[in-house]
Amino acid sequence: MMISLYYWFYLANPDDIPSNKQLVEKMNRVFPAANVAHIQDKIRLDEKHIFIPFISSKDEYGVSYWIWTKHKWELVNINTTGSPEVWNIKEKNPSTHFIVWNIHPDDQLETIKFHLLKDRGYRIADGVERYHPKVQMEETISLKENSYGAISIPEDWTQIIKSYRNIEPVQSFSFFNHYGFSQYYIYYGWTSYDQYGNQTFPGNSVNGNGYSNRDYNIDFMMIMDEAKLESK
Amino acid sequence: MDFSIHTMNLISLLTTSIGWSMIAFLVFRTYKKSQHKPKVWKVIVITYVGLFSLSIDWIITDSLLKIPLLPLGVWVLYLIFKRKQTSWQTYRSFAWIGFLSNFVFILCTLIYIPIYQTLYPTNDISTFVSNIDHAEIIHSHPSAENVSLNKDKLLEQLDAIKQVNIDSAQWYEDVILLKKEERFPYLLIETLPKWGSGSHAVIYIENDGKGLILQTENKQFYFRSEHSFLKEGNRAESK
Numbered sequence: 181m182m183i184s185l186y187y188w189f190y191l192a193n194p195d196d197i198p199s200n201k202q203l204v205e206k207m208n209r210v211f212p213a214a215n216v217a218h219i220q221d222k223i224r225l226d227e228k229h230i231f232i233p234f235i236s237s238k239d240e241y242g243v244s245y246w247i248w249t250k251h252k253w254e255l256v257n258i259n260t261t262g263s264p265e266v267w268n269i270k271e272k273n274p275s276t277h278f279i280v281w282n283i284h285p286d287d288q289l290e291t292i293k294f295h296l297l298k299d300r301g302y303r304i305a306d307g308v309e310r311y312h313p314k315v316q317m318e319e320t321i322s323l324k325e326n327s328y329g330a331i332s333i334p335e336d337w338t339q340i341i342k343s344y345r346n347i348e349p350v351q352s353f354s355f356f357n358h359y360g361f362s363q364y365y366i367y368y369g370w371t372s373y374d375q376y377g378n379q380t381f382p383g384n385s386v387n388g389n390g391y392s393n394r395d396y397n398i399d400f401m402m403i404m405d406e407a408k409l410e411s412k
Numbered sequence: 413m414d415f416s417i418h419t420m421n422l423i424s425l426l427t428t429s430i431g432w433s434m435i436a437f438l439v440f441r442t443y444k445k446s447q448h449k450p451k452v453w454k455v456i457v458i459t460y461v462g463l464f465s466l467s468i469d470w471i472i473t474d475s476l477l478k479i480p481l482l483p484l485g486v487w488v489l490y491l492i493f494k495r496k497q498t499s500w501q502t503y504r505s506f507a508w509i510g511f512l513s514n515f516v517f518i519l520c521t522l523i524y525i526p527i528y529q530t531l532y533p534t535n536d537i538s539t540f541v542s543n544i545d546h547a548e549i550i551h552s553h554p555s556a557e558n559v560s561l562n563k564d565k566l567l568e569q570l571d572a573i574k575q576v577n578i579d580s581a582q583w584y585e586d587v588i589l590l591k592k593e594e595r596f597p598y599l600l601i602e603t604l605p606k607w608g609s610g611s612h613a614v615i616y617i618e619n620d621g622k623g624l625i626l627q628t629e630n631k632q633f634y635f636r637s638e639h640s641f642l643k644e645g646n647r648a649e650s651k
Contacts, residue, residue, distance in 0.1 A: 300584065300587065300588075300594070301584070302580035302583070302584040303580065304580060304581065308631075308632075309577070309578040309579070309580040309581075309632075310578065310580055310627075310632040311578055311579075311580040311583050311584065311595075311596075311632070312627075313553070313594055313595065313596035313625070314553055314587070314594050315552045316552070316553055317551070318554075336551075336552075339550055339599070339601045339602075340552065340599060340614075343599065343601060343614045343615075344614055346419075346612040346614075347612045347613060347614055347627065347628055347629045348629070410553070410554060410594070411554055412554045412555050
């Protein structure tokens with residue numbers, strides 16, 4: 181009995197995704213400021229994780245994250261803007277890390293470039309020298325078809341993250357440590373471009389209101405000036 | 413962390429196991445000699461608690477030695493059992509074996525260090541890169557050229573690659589002041605360290621294809637080869 185209850189609660193396969201009407205109701209009940217009016221899509225990242233971009237009655241383009249947990253679809257995060265960020269489904273496995281976004285059409289963006297970055301540095305201490313090479317990799321996506329999207333981080337990026345994780349000291353707290361210098365400090369950035377390829381600041385897609393109810397794992401993506409990036 | 417047999421530090425595993433076996437042997441011998449046979453699980457708990465001590469940490473060649481000063485665990489057990497003189501008589505030796513275990517671990521570490529350094533010297537690249545069957549390179553900087561890994565060239569030179577000094581400040585200034593390109597725009601991935609060493613490293617490749625920087629958990633090593641082990645074309649991802 182206990183086992184079957186446990187199974188039902190934690191292990192049983194998810195039900196179908198709720199209807200749009202149910203989703204909208206839930207979102208507006210949990211976070212009324214979202215004013216969700218229209219569901220754009222339901223992107224299943226895996227069996228138990230869904231990314232749902234939406235449009236509000238005030239013409240905002242927002243995002244919501246849903247997890248199948250304790251035998252129901254739980255809304256874990258909702259925000260009225262969708263500037264890109266990385267949702268780590270299984271923190272330890274970079275192949276389950278997804279970049280998700282929903283960009284307002286008024287920003288007139290045509291492409292976004294995502295960047296994986298690590299700063300250059302050097303250190304000389306007690307006669308021992310170290311040099312930390314710059315890492316800068318990019319992935320381009322198009323916003324022509326949809327304002328929103330979700331991609332798993334590129335294979336090359338997962339390889340770098342895995343390599344650094346293998347040499348990580350066992351007691352360190354978080355891999356993506358956003359504070360202080362660390363030789364393991366890898367971070368994400370993004371730059372956005374209009375139809376002529378000029379860098380454009382997406383003013384309508386940042387600084388939204390949000391609500392999140394539990395510890396889902398995300399990594400911040402820093403909006404960047406292209407001048408800060410190194411070129412060939 | 414990948415816990416496959418190929419990437420584990422077997423020497424550490426082995427010395428730790430020997431340490432625990434020695435302790436188990438001591439406990440077993442004392443148990444056989446003792447007149448009142450206490451419950452086995454109690455013996456294990458008492459020995460384990462006896463292990464706790466106030467200690468000072470001393471790091472020698474990346475290994476942590478915990479030098480015990482005060483037998484805190486033994487004292488705690490003494491306070492608990494002092495009213496029952498008979499059971500304390502029985503348990504006392506196990507508590508002290510626990511404390512003694514700290515010295516067994518120090519001994520193990522002192523045995524481990526020279527063995528490990530002899531088997532896996534850090535000035536030999538094969539400690540970190542011994543199997544390149546599945547090796548690939550990643551273009552980790554925009555200045556990377558359209559090149560791929562020349563496995564044959566790397567394999568044939570592996571014995572001859574020499575450790576040299578890092579010139580970190582110069583390399584840094586080359587990029588920042590002289591506007592040169594990143595010196596290490598590639599990563600070497602999917603290599604295996606020498607069997608049993610557990611010597612993981614993040615490995616960057618120099619833009620002339622002849623140098624490697626190996627970043628381990630807390631050290632960095634720089635190696636140079638005579639010939640380039642990169643070849644033109646076949647960039648992994650085509651954009």
